[in-house]
Amino acid sequence: xxxxxxxxxxxxxxxxxxxxxxxxxxxxxxxxxxxxxxxxxxxxxxxxxxxxxxxxxxxxxxxxxxxxxxxxxxxxxxxxxxxxxxxxxxxxxxxxxxxxxxxxxxxxxxxxxxxxxxxxxxxxxxxxxxxxxxxxxxxxxxxxxxxxxxxxxxxxxxxxxxxxxxxxxxxxxxxxxxxxxxxxxxxxxxxxxxxxxxxxxxx
Numbered sequence: 235x236x237x238x239x240x241x242x243x244x245x246x247x248x249x250x251x252x253x254x255x256x257x258x259x260x261x262x263x264x265x266x267x268x269x270x271x272x273x274x275x276x277x278x279x280x281x282x283x284x285x286x287x288x289x290x291x292x293x294x295x296x297x298x299x300x301x302x303x304x305x306x307x308x309x310x311x312x313x314x315x316x317x318x319x320x321x322x323x324x325x326x327x328x329x330x331x332x333x334x335x336x337x338x339x340x341x342x343x344x345x346x347x348x349x350x351x352x353x354x355x356x357x358x359x360x361x362x363x364x365x366x367x368x369x370x371x372x373x374x375x376x377x378x379x380x381x382x383x384x385x386x387x388x389x390x391x392x393x394x395x396x397x398x399x400x401x402x403x404x405x406x407x408x409x410x411x412x413x414x415x416x417x418x419x420x421x422x423x424x425x426x427x428x429x430x431x432x433x434x435x436x437x
Contacts, residue, residue: 237261241422244269249423251277254286256305256429259422263288263311272311282310289315296320300339304328304360304432305425306416309337321372322355327432328414329358332384334367341372359394360432361412368403379412 237260244265248255251273257263268288275281275291282289285298289310295301297319303309304327309317313333317323321339331337340350353372358364362376365384376382377394387401396405416433425433 240265245422248273248288252287254303255288255308256421256423256425257308259420285310287311293317300355301325305421305429320350321353324355324357326358326360326362326378327429328360328416329362329364331364332366332368335364335370336368337370339372361414365399379409381409 241259248265248268271291272288276283276285276289281291282295285295287308289295290313292313293310293315295310295317300319300322301309303325306327307325307329309325309331312331315331316336318338323337323339337356339356340353343349343351356370356372356374358376359378359380361379364382365386367384368382368386368388370388374388375391377392379395380392381397382388382403383399386399386403388403390402392398392403392405395409397407397409398405
């Protein structure tokens with residue numbers, strides 16, 4: 235009953251203000267928490283105001299207009315995340331960032347620290363979990379179905395179906411096929427049709 239009341243009073247507000255927020259309707263983040271810990275700081279106190287998904291008030295998202303993301307993915311929604319997308323970041327679907335994760339798409343020019351170096355975007359595939367206090371550096375590509383261990387520093391590409399850890403981050407073993415059935419999820423609102431192929435598969 236509480237879950238339905240929570241959605242009735244706060245869910246429609248969250249759906250209205252966050253056009254790119256697609257999560258399970260129930261049993262994920264409570265809507266009143268999203269309202270007070272995310273929406274109010276973003277819209278009223280102007281912390282990450284241009285981001286179209288929930289960002290925790292302790293996190294920072296630079297250049298959100300250069301971020302492309304899927305569903306079940308809200309970069310910066312955990313505590314102390316730092317997302318810098320000057321050169322672009324492409325997030326797939328079903329990505330979880332643990333506390334303290336930093337994703338940095340551009341470095342400073344060593345001859346002029348006021349300028350950034352142009353580089354290719356960072357890309358992160360589907361069904362990826364990035365552990366606490368991990369740093370992902372420019373031009374890295376992470377495949378589908380990957381786990382990055384806590385405190386890792388990712389400087390090179392990580393292939394699909396991998397578990398990788400360390401500084402520098404290296405693959406330590408293969409990962410079995412991802413098994414979650416997304417067809418069973420009742421979303422907070424209907425995802426666009428372009429995500430149907432993802433929802434209908436678990437690989």
